[in-house]
Amino acid sequence: MSPSAISRPFTDGAYCPLVTPFKPDTEEVDYDALRSQVVRLANARMGIVVLGTNGEASHLSDTERAGVIRATRQALDSNGHTHIPILAGTGTGSAKETIRLTIEARDAGADYAIIIPPGYFSFAVGRDLPSLKKFFLQVLDASPLPVMIYNFPLNIASGAASGIDFDSDFVIDLAEHQNCFGVKLTCASIGKGQRIAIHTQSAAYKERHPRPFFIMPGYSDILLPALIARASGCITGTGNVIPKTIVKLYDTAVSALATGNAEQLEAARELQDLVAEADWAIVKAGIGGTKYAMDTYVQEGLGGVPRTPLPHASPAIKTMLASGLKRGLAYENSL
Template sequence: MTTTAPSVPPFGRALCAMITPFSEGGALDLDGAQRLADHLVSRGCDGLVLSGTTGESPTTTDAEKAALVEAVREAVGDRASVVAGVGTFDTRHTLELAREAEKAGADGLLMVSPYYSKPPQDALEAHFLAVADAVGLPVTLYDIPGRTGTRIEPDTIIRLAEHPRIVAVKDCSHDFLAAQKVLARTDLAYYAGCDEHNLALYAVGGAGYISTVANVVPEQLRAVLDAFEAGDTPVSAHLQQRATPLIESMMSAGLPGSVTVKALLGELGLPAGPVRAPLQPAGREAVDGLLGAYEQLMAG
């Protein structure tokens, strides 16, 4: 086993957990999704992850999810990878979504651990293996226990890594030691799912990030990885620190990332639209705070 992530991560290094644009009336905005996808890829994103947490997957239909993959695939062509979120709390439903994403042109799948029912580790393992066995696409495990209520334990991930199509992890566990344990014992590509960990995880062999904040500042986050790759650790650390106030404002101020991203993109004139209920839009005070952090970063 190697002790670092592969030299060429399966989906690229700088991935954006893209929002799902809606019209002002709440319908899926495929034209907006294509324009936003092109914007993000043109500004440094190697890949786009659709229908994840930031993509409001709980409130989009199966048909909308497939249509989104098709539209974004058309917009970005072979310039970027397209990873489709297919995780649900129902193995049968997850299998259906995985097959539809494959038909729609996705390059890979993102599978969150089943939520609410809190399955034990052997059931989690069986769930992921059932999907990996049934489709031909590479799978990224999405470990975000703060939302699902269930951790994918490191030993479970290590066992799952033996499957040839389970190739990556999006890590939102906030357990940096566990991430390093898995990195040391597998060839999995480990992606930071929390933007405050982008550089830290990359520095110990991570593959890169799957970032919510990249919806707003794709070039600035990509620059962190580029500086580290160039061997300039002080510059990469400085760039990560500069981004920290915006990361905090967007991800740790009490509002979901989909809400803060859409608020900022709307102010910047980029496709976004409203969030779907039960989420509610950010208030004016919150928007002004987000804009202040954004402008501070952009001012250098």
């Protein structure tokens, strides 16, 4: 099958899965706050991902999903960022509904889809690799958008896919499909990413595929070592709070690896130390804590509240964030 047509190229770099801000009194989507965050991240040169785990996609209606994408595209286009693509989460419980959501995402303005495996029936399909492969192949065949595989097994952040964890062999098989353009590895396995990269960055693979395959760790605390291991960048929720710092880390690391400059490599390592602290704080804080950090340390109302039943930040989380984000925020505010 030939790959889906694309209008805006996906590129290497640091990407942020945006939170979806909800109004405190009604829990309705705050589209004004969303647009502000989109522009803020785009101005920081961070890539845009919507309707992912951080975006509480499972809490949104189909109409709201489309509304988030349309608002994001409008914010980008009206602020001089017409070239920036939108990567939108469209995965749900069945292949049929995932395909429908992907078509609707395309119609609303998304350029690419990121799709998580169906976690609700993980007790039935979680270790049934043929069934999971059938799911993705069916989606890849029908999707009007290029698809990124989203690997998110159970960990401290959440169990978005109910423990389903793909190994490198599984991802490499899917990477041979012409409509599969990348993988997000929120399993934090650098070795897995490197094995996938060995395959997808080979001359033989490139001869078979007209566009690159992107390997994106789901955390920024491993960005430097992941780049050394052939990763393409990262997709990090911590970008909601310190986007300029993470982009600076990415730029410094890429330059150091390209030139072999020891001073730049040391600068990248020092930035990675700082980002690792902040990333861990955000992971422990969860979605409610991330939204609190945005409202408290970035701009009031930017993050909003989570939808019930996700918890708001507790006093302990707030105290932890004040300490865990201190160095990161100081550096962010200096840029």
